[in-house]
Amino acid sequence: MKDWIKDKIYRRFNISFSKSGDDIQLYKLLKATVPGTYVDVGCWHPLKYSNTYYFYLRNWRGICIDPNPELAALYRKFRPTDTFVNNAIGRQPGELTYYMLDDANSSMNTLDFSQIQKNRLESHVKKQLPVPLRPLADILTEQLKPGERLDFFDVDVEGLDLEVLQSNDWNRFRPKVVAIETNQSLHDDMNSHVTGYMAAQSYELVGKTVIHGHLGNLFFIDQLLK
Numbered sequence: 001m002k003d004w005i006k007d008k009i010y011r012r013f014n015i016s017f018s019k020s021g022d023d024i025q026l027y028k029l030l031k032a033t034v035p036g037t038y039v040d041v042g043c044w045h046p047l048k049y050s051n052t053y054y055f056y057l058r059n060w061r062g063i064c065i066d067p068n069p070e071l072a073a074l075y076r077k078f079r080p081t082d083t084f085v086n087n088a089i090g091r092q093p094g095e096l097t098y099y100m101l102d103d104a105n106s107s108m109n110t111l112d113f114s115q116i117q118k119n120r121l122e123s124h125v126k127k128q129l130p131v132p133l134r135p136l137a138d139i140l141t142e143q144l145k146p147g148e149r150l151d152f153f154d155v156d157v158e159g160l161d162l163e164v165l166q167s168n169d170w171n172r173f174r175p176k177v178v179a180i181e182t183n184q185s186l187h188d189d190m191n192s193h194v195t196g197y198m199a200a201q202s203y204e205l206v207g208k209t210v211i212h213g214h215l216g217n218l219f220f221i222d223q224l225l226k
Helices: 002-012 022-030 071-078 103-108 113-118 136-143 161-166 186-190 193-200
Strands: 037-041 061-065 083-085 094-101 125-134 150-155 177-182 203-208 216-222
Touching: 022 150, 022 177, 022 216, 037 136, 061 136, 071 083, 083 136, 094 103, 094 113, 125 136, 150 161, 161 177, 161 193, 177 193, 186 193, 186 203, 193 203, 193 216
Parallel strands: 037 061, 037 150, 061 083, 150 177
Antiparallel strands: 094 125, 177 216, 203 216
């Protein structure tokens, strides 16, 4: 009964599950009255600090991608109508080493060891796993249904964001909004390779949320929809 009441409250009110209200901002940018589909790359936990759980509760369908195999059971339990894909994302098929940290730091799990070094987390690595690497376009080709409306990408892959974006086929798979986590200053974000790449795909940077310090999410909107 407790979970039923909580679920009803979460569906009825604009309760954010993101670190800084990013899910509410996404909802405002989409202006969608009918649920569509989201793609969550580097999805991590199905509930904690999630930019997509708000949409799951409102009957959006999700394709949730993460190299951590331990998340599969959590998605089956808490988000059974979403599709969890246990892959890493990159431009070419292959294999990468995935660095898993202890529970207190697990949101910083990464495929990029330089991120471990940058944050001085070497002593917190509890496991290294080989994970399959696939282009995002290949996964979307398999998982998207004919006529399905693609509303947004949420990308949080600890330093490998550009690789993920470059692995998409932007002629075929164009969400209205793309959210990308970043830990750079706003000045650097506006002049970054990610922003330049998105501009080349006709996506405009329209804002950034603030989580703490320079950490936040960039929001890009598809200019071809105007």
